[in-house]
Amino acid sequence: GENVEQHPSTLSVQEGDSAVIKCTYSDSASNYFPWYKQELGKRPQLIIDIRSNVGEKKDQRIAVTLNKTAKHFSLHITETQPEDSAVYFCAAGTGFQKLVFGTGTRLLVSP
Amino acid sequence: GAGVSQSPSNKVTEKGKDVELRCDPISGHTALYWYRQSLGQGLEFLIYFQGNSAPDKSGLPSDRFSAERTGGSVSTLTIQRTQQEDSAVYLCASSSDRGVNQPQHFGDGTRLSIL
Numbered sequence: 001g002e003n004v005e006q007h008p009s010t011l012s013v014q015e016g017d018s019a020v021i022k023c024t025y026s027d028s029a030s031n032y033f034p035w036y037k038q039e040l041g042k043r044p045q046l047i048i049d050i051r052s053n054v055g056e057k058k059d060q061r062i063a064v065t066l067n068k069t070a071k072h073f074s075l076h077i078t079e080t081q082p083e084d085s086a087v088y089f090c091a092a093g094t095g096f097q098k099l100v101f102g103t104g105t106r107l108l109v110s111p
Numbered sequence: 112g113a114g115v116s117q118s119p120s121n122k123v124t125e126k127g128k129d130v131e132l133r134c135d136p137i138s139g140h141t142a143l144y145w146y147r148q149s150l151g152q153g154l155e156f157l158i159y160f161q162g163n164s165a166p167d168k169s170g171l172p173s174d175r176f177s178a179e180r181t182g183g184s185v186s187t188l189t190i191q192r193t194q195q196e197d198s199a200v201y202l203c204a205s206s207s208d209r210g211v212n213q214p215q216h217f218g219d220g221t222r223l224s225i226l
Contacts, residue, residue, distance in 0.1 A: 034215070036217075043202070043219045044202070046214050046215070046216070049214060089153060089154065097166075098144060098156040099144075099156070100156065101154040104152075
């Protein structure tokens, strides 16, 4: 089955810096890669997703890149702000099936 | 419209008791998923429904866990003879079937504590 690894487990940056979180997956059949942001005690919120027919997607300060050959995808946050502090999860899935999640990255943005 | 609704938000019960957790998906969403999140951990898949049928039950950790969905809407996750290791946040998500790879939207979860 699918296995998703996520790095780093924690990431501390200064406000205004960029943050990059990386994930790798094992199942070449996976074709959907969402990223979720989870604040303490809250529900995971979808922030961006990418499908395997594209290599990059941007939404304001957030971008995701996908390398199907290497089976890895990354989340890039530019101009970080304190409100970006949260736990970020990557996931991989196929069609309507379950998502397999990474173990999460705790991002701390210091003012 | 309303998001995914889960109840109760918190449940504390004694070891050995049975519990029922409820999920009300976004109206019109035919796919429904249950996940479990232990403290400080990632999300662990439990079961997936498409309509009322469950094509994938592979994540249910033991036969003490079961789930059903009736009318293609509300789902109930039941844990029988609860154990302390069942303590976790149980999250439900739903997605549309209008095309593949539709985003999964999560509820706030039920925080289950087994004493």
